[in-house]
Amino acid sequence: MNSLLQRDLTQTDDLLQRVKDFSASFLSGIDTLPVRREQSSYAGFNLPEHGLGADNAFTKFRERFETHLAGNAGARYWGFVTGGTTTAALAGDWLTSVLDMNAADKDGPAYQVEIDALTMLRQLLGLPDTFFGCFTSGATMSNFSGLAIARQWLGVQLGVDVAQEGMGALSSAKILSCVPHSSTVKSMAMLGFGRNALVQLPALPDRESVDIEALKNYLEEHKGEPVIFVASAGTVNTVDYDNLEAIVALKKQYGFYLHVDAAFGAFAACHPDYRHLLKGWEWADSITVDAHKWLNVPYDAAMIFTRHPSLQLESFKNAGAAYLGDPAKDFKFSHYTPENSRRLRALPAWSSLVAYGADGYADIIGNNIRLSKQLGDLIDKSDNFRLLAPVRLCGVCFTTKDPSAVDEFLAALSARGIVFMTSTVYQGVPGIRAALVNWRTTEQDVEIAWEEMQSVYNSMECEKV
């Protein structure tokens, strides 16, 4: 064994203790760190000829990066849709690396951890047991998986096996949606549908929710053609939902494939006041749910649920690899997911679901929604800002009094590091999105953020005078 590896092996305890001390101090001070830092410039860095050892590597990491670290996991990072990490999820994630199990297989406890986590998630979200679930690396891969199943389903309607024969067997397939997430369109490119296969249906006035009449008209005009519809259950701009109940009624009539992208919006199902937004989703063919957003586990976790595991198997099986067994007989998650070797990414979710339960998650969701509405009310009453859409759930979409000031406002806000939001364009108007999906966020954070927004805005006004 290499002498440094040998030495580190005997010093594992010390190193873990150092990392633990650093982690504890980072987390306890997270609220005082800038929530985000501008991209920094770094000197070049080369592979050492002779290694430094784990201890020195950690020291080097601190020297090179510590002053650039930001509180992205903190309470006032409201950019994109970014959750944090609950304490229990963090413990689960650490254990995942310690155990380093390959969750491809049915052997050992890894399989059962994933099965348990998926069972608890179905219960949390009120999804029936008929939904087969798998963990993926993120909602993009869940949408990819859902569309791979849909592609196989299209083939069945046309009497071809697309996974076997290729996309050439599926000419002119169309995917319908109203406000698809960019990852759906990316998945269309990756799966060979092509981005141009998207048929974008109109939304209802002042909404990001599909016009059901327009969908019905399309289906009527294309009767007999197999169709995939990707519904949004939570758009990233205004957290609007397609009317799943009405879509399901059309599905019963016209028989299309329904994939629901509920990456973060699925968690409305945890709360009695918002559950209705997902009414009917149990009739979907596949559903994407992200874990590293509103479930508040670390990055690298999402789920794909489907009622068609056999089509999923056809899409993702490792055929003809004797050492992986017969996909039809030996269950392995790696025959159902894009990845083969897999991290035990279900463990952080398992740990957090056990730690906080249905009540705990209803509290996180309810709290984030209440705080989003609180911020929305402040904006609504203010002279400096205006809402671009009502606050429906965990997202606040708004603009500055003069929307052409959005970029300047956001740049100044970000530079001060107290709160972070991202820009968007909604119905042609430059806007700002704040997504509150972190378990740490409190009323006090909203107050701090609001003061900061006023102060940044006023300082801009001064400059203009």
Ligand SMILES: *Cc1c(COP(=O)(O)O)cnc(C)c1O
């Ligand atoms: C975030 C998001 C995705 C993509 O998820 P990743 O986890 O970033 O891969 C897809 N759909 C929706 C609605 C999202 O919010």
